[in-house]
Amino acid sequence: MHHNVYIYIAVMAGVTYLIRMLPLTLIRKEIKNKFIRSFLYYVPYVTLAVMTFPSILSATGSVWSAWAALAVGIILAWFGQSLLTVSVAACLTVFVLELFIV
DSSP: OOOOHHHHHHHHHHHHHHHHHHHHHHOOSOOOOHHHHHHHHHHHHHHHHHHHHHHHHHSSSOHHHHHHHHHHHHHHHHTTOOHHHHHHHHHHHHHHHHHHHO
């Protein structure tokens, strides 16, 4: 069975365009509902978390070093550390644990 790649690309482009265009054309006035506003505020954060969480656990050589780095990152972020500090600490955690685990 022969598949035409250009049809797939055209369908993906159309769906992407519709997803971005429909809210702009259908919602003309300001959203005043507090629940909907708070829901829309957190959508980018949830999407980012859902996309990165599986990658965090499979990016290292061991699941244990991945979980440890995740825990270190969450704890440091919880206490208000900068993104650079959290990233470096998570990377160092993986590096040190991979030295001992492997």
